[in-house]
Amino acid sequence: MVGRSRWQNNFSEWFNEIVQVAEIMETRYPVKGLYVWLPYGLKLRNHVISALKELLERTGHREVLFPLLIPENLFKKEAEHIRGFEGQVYWVTHGGHDRLDIRLALRPTSETAMYPMFSLWIQSHADLPLKIYQVVNVFRYETKMTKPLIRLREVTTFKEAHTAHATAEDAERQIREAIQIYKQFFDRLCIPYIITKRPSWDTFAGAVYSIAFDTLAPDGRTLQIGTVHNLGQNFSRVYDVQYERVDGSYEHVYQTCYGISERAIAALIMVHGDDIGMCLPPEFAPIQVVIVPIPYKDVQAPIEQTCTEIYERLKQAGLRVELDLRDLRPGNKYYYWERRGVPLRIELGPTDHANQRVTAVRRDTGERIHVPLDRVAERVPQLLREIETSMRRRAWEEFRKRIKTIASVDELQNAIHNRNVGRVPWCGNEKCGLEIEERVEGSVLGEELFTEAPKNRSCVVCFQQANKWLVVARTY
Numbered sequence: 001m002v003g004r005s006r007w008q009n010n011f012s013e014w015f016n017e018i019v020q021v022a023e024i025m026e027t028r029y030p031v032k033g034l035y036v037w038l039p040y041g042l043k044l045r046n047h048v049i050s051a052l053k054e055l056l057e058r059t060g061h062r063e064v065l066f067p068l069l070i071p072e073n074l075f076k077k078e079a080e081h082i083r084g085f086e087g088q089v090y091w092v093t094h095g096g097h098d099r100l101d102i103r104l105a106l107r108p109t110s111e112t113a114m115y116p117m118f119s120l121w122i123q124s125h126a127d128l129p130l131k132i133y134q135v136v137n138v139f140r141y142e143t144k145m146t147k148p149l150i151r152l153r154e155v156t157t158f159k160e161a162h163t164a165h166a167t168a169e170d171a172e173r174q175i176r177e178a179i180q181i182y183k184q185f186f187d188r189l190c191i192p193y194i195i196t197k198r199p200s201w202d203t204f205a206g207a208v209y210s211i212a213f214d215t216l217a218p219d220g221r222t223l224q225i226g227t228v229h230n231l232g233q234n235f236s237r238v239y240d241v242q243y244e245r246v247d248g249s250y251e252h253v254y255q256t257c258y259g260i261s262e263r264a265i266a267a268l269i270m271v272h273g274d275d276i277g278m279c280l281p282p283e284f285a286p287i288q289v290v291i292v293p294i295p296y297k298d299v300q301a302p303i304e305q306t307c308t309e310i311y312e313r314l315k316q317a318g319l320r321v322e323l324d325l326r327d328l329r330p331g332n333k334y335y336y337w338e339r340r341g342v343p344l345r346i347e348l349g350p351t352d353h354a355n356q357r358v359t360a361v362r363r364d365t366g367e368r369i370h371v372p373l374d375r376v377a378e379r380v381p382q383l384l385r386e387i388e389t390s391m392r393r394r395a396w397e398e399f400r401k402r403i404k405t406i407a408s409v410d411e412l413q414n415a416i417h418n419r420n421v422g423r424v425p426w427c428g429n430e431k432c433g434l435e436i437e438e439r440v441e442g443s444v445l446g447e448e449l450f451t452e453a454p455k456n457r458s459c460v461v462c463f464q465q466a467n468k469w470l471v472v473a474r475t476y
């Protein structure tokens with residue numbers, strides 16, 4: 001799209017700049033990979049968290065808060081898990097002047113903090129299922145280039161849910177519920193996604209299998225925005241989480257865990273953005289409506305008076321509204337609020353005033369709509385709903401256009417190079433998946449889920465009968 005050149009062609013620079021100028025984060029904190037949430041960004045973050053919490057609470061998850069520090073002996077119990085995280089852990093070695101007997105890890109994730117407690121909490125089948133979650137910060141010593149909201153050393157907004165079940169079937173059912181919750185969550189954020197089962201060589205450390213949600217940045221890289229893991233009995237055996245069955249015998253529980261981080265907020269900013277800046281879905285926008293009076297000679301006082309009345313009315317209707325009376329030119333105000341992604345602007349100039357109306361301007365389309373003064377309180381919430389619906393539709397349209405079904409490795413390379421995601425027929429053999437990663441400049445996201453299996457197609461590598469779609473892209 002022509003008007004979207006910088007957002008698309010220079011996305012990385014656009015993103016770093018908009019995060020700072022739209023006052024989401026202060027990016028100049030003097031520790032690499034750590035950033036400061038600013039008031040406007042923090043409001044956005046809190047709206048996103050409350051939507052997620054609501055979905056979790058509604059499905060019987062209960063919120064907990066575990067300590068940040070995990071003793072080394074507990075942390076190192078699960079061998080696979082520690083192999084996956086060892087290179088990323090920050091260690092606390094001293095308390096004051098004293099060297100600690102047991103080093104303490106800053107949690108990179110909380111399995112090893114929680115599951116020893118699970119073994120105390122879970123005694124019988126009546127204690128199951130156990131479904132908890134927390135929203136906390138986690139630390140990972142990231143060695144690649146860091147990026148606000150995307151690649152961090154302190155992930156400040158890590159929602160991790162952990163569940164325990166009596167049977168493998170219950171755990172499978174929980175995986176499906178988690179997927180449903182995440183679908184609803186990203187649908188509310190108007191963020192499109194593709195769901196894949198991660199390949200065996202890219203499964204969460206200690207999991208039986210991992211499922212991931214990915215969305216697409218304007219530069220053609222995918223961003224992993226949510227993960228769901230089936231842990232089987234891998235952790236419950238190590239941490240001895242057992243329950244007594246009805247017949248008096250004991251069995252280890254079956255576990256799942258699933259996480260979402262502030263990458264969901266990064267997705268919100270990148271997916272809906274344009275050259276000007278952010279465009280936020282009304283449910284999450286810190287400010288949903290901004291009112292800008294356009295003063296004109298002797299009607300300045302009555303215009304501002306009417307604007308104040310509209311402000312009060314919309315506030316009473318429960319909207320997050322701002323009245324901009326600053327001594328700035330209207331054009332400067334428009335730009336200021338557009339960058340910050342406010343979904344709807346209400347202008348009131350002399351012509352509007354003479355006609356007893358306002359002009360509403362949509363951030364997503366730029367469309368200008370006249371609304372009679374006496375209908376503002378009913379029409380504005382309607383407009384916000386329309387904005388949400390069309391933002392969701394447009395984001396999905398753009399997303400689908402860039403998922404290309406492809407029949408050969410060469411075409412796949414081409415598609416990825418042109419900022420697309422490729423899906424290719426695959427025999428399911430690990431060797432073929434790894435060979436694709438070697439031959440194209442992307443990574444395998446995994447086997448596409450919730451789609452029809454390929455019919456009469458051959459694997460792009462070995463030409464055997466294909467029974468899966470493999471999704472391949474450049475990734476963040």
Ligand SMILES: [Zn+2]
Binds near residue numbers: 426427
């Ligand atoms: Zn093959």
